[in-house]
Amino acid sequence: MxxxxxxxxxxxxxxxxxxxxxxxxxxxxxxxxxxxxxxxxxxxxxxxxxxxxxxxxxxxxxxxxxxxxxxxxxFITIDQEGGVVTRLPESEVNIPGAMAVAATGNPRNAYDMGLLTAQELRSYGVDFDLAPVMDINCNPDNPVIGVRSYGDTPERVAEYGSQMVRGLLDGGVYCSLKHFPGHGDTAVDSHLGLPCIDRSFDELMQRELKPFIAGIEAGAPAVMTTHILFPQIEPEHIPATMSRRIMTGLLREKLGFGGI
Incomplete structure (x- = not known):
């Protein structure tokens, strides 16, 4: 090495x-x-x-x-969230999506889904799952999150998402919180356009950032960023992924994240 x-x-x-x-x-x-x-x-x-x-x-x-x-x-990575975002074929084990798991009312199920996914991926040689989704399903017009989210409150997403993190890590697979600092409150797919979320830092701390903080505390080793404008945080009209204010100032310095 x-x-x-x-x-x-x-x-x-x-x-x-x-x-x-x-x-x-x-x-x-x-x-x-x-x-x-x-x-x-x-x-x-x-x-x-x-x-x-x-x-x-x-x-x-x-x-x-x-x-x-x-x-x-x-790192051999894959987007194996479960539900609508699965990369494994039907012949393999694909877990239910985040919203279905949260509908059970038992956060332990999110842990079990993470553990099962990790065990399966490791058996094939995949060591990095680009999951879980920590976005809040707070905009009914959102074309890209929806059932990929654990719920419509930061507390619910934080609880279930952090359990998924623990399950994946206990199963021996790296994981990544996504999509920082939050893709829930948009009506535009960031693969196709450039959404804008006009929230202050205090507003983000009360809502979008809570699940990410919980995921970081659960030990998530990586964070996936999002191509969204946050003009009250980054006034230079560049998306979060390219913003030093967001990636370094917010994620690393304010939230204390030291991973990938």
């Missing part, structure tokens, strides 16, 4: 990248990308997965290639 001190600048940059590809096997162009740019991490989608045995073989191949080219074991 190589250390940062032993890496060139190109290799350090590659460790901050994750790349994906089309198909059930990595094409030559993708392997060349890893070799030339030292890309250190992988993201898999439904297009890459046929069944459990194929996924296990694919992960072993990808891990071997990245380790040979970079000297570092990669």
């Amino acid at each position: 190589r250390t940062l001190q032993e890496m060139t600048l190109q290799e350090k940059l590659g460790q901050r990248l994750a790349a994906g590809f089309q198909g059930l096997e990595p094409p030559k162009e993708f392997l060349r990308l890893i070799k030339e740019y030292k890309v250190g991490n992988i993201i898999l989608f439904r297009r890459n997965i046929q069944d459990g045995p194929q996924l296990k073989k694919l992960c072993a191949t990808l891990r071997k290639v990245v380790e040979e080219e970079t000297g570092v074991t990669p």
Whole structure:
């Protein structure tokens, strides 16, 4: 295993990248990308997965290639939230979505769903689940969150989301809170447009940020950012993902997050 001190600048940059590809096997162009740019991490989608045995073989191949080219074991990531956002095929175990889990009224179920998901992903070689969703379902016109959320109050989302975090971690898989600092109160899909949430810091602390704080306290090692404008926090008209005020000032300095 190589250390940062032993890496060139190109290799350090590659460790901050994750790349994906089309198909059930990595094409030559993708392997060349890893070799030339030292890309250190992988993201898999439904297009890459046929069944459990194929996924296990694919992960072993990808891990071997990245380790040979970079000297570092990669993160192999996937969006396995459950419900409407699942990457595993129907032949494998897919848990219910967040809203369905919260409808049971028992936060322990969220822990169990996280543990089950982690155990399954690890058995295939996936070690990083890009979940859970910590957004609050507070806008009925939201086209992208909806049933992916645990509920319409910060307390409910915090309780169930933090249990999912604990389950995933206890199952031996990394996880990522998303979508910081909150994607719930929008009527625009940030994959297609640039939403705006016009809230002050105090308003965010009372609502959107509560679930993320709970997830951080539960030990979440990573946070996924969101491409949304928060003009009262970042006046430069740039989305949260690109904002030092939000990513460093808010997430790291005010909330004390030290992870990825």
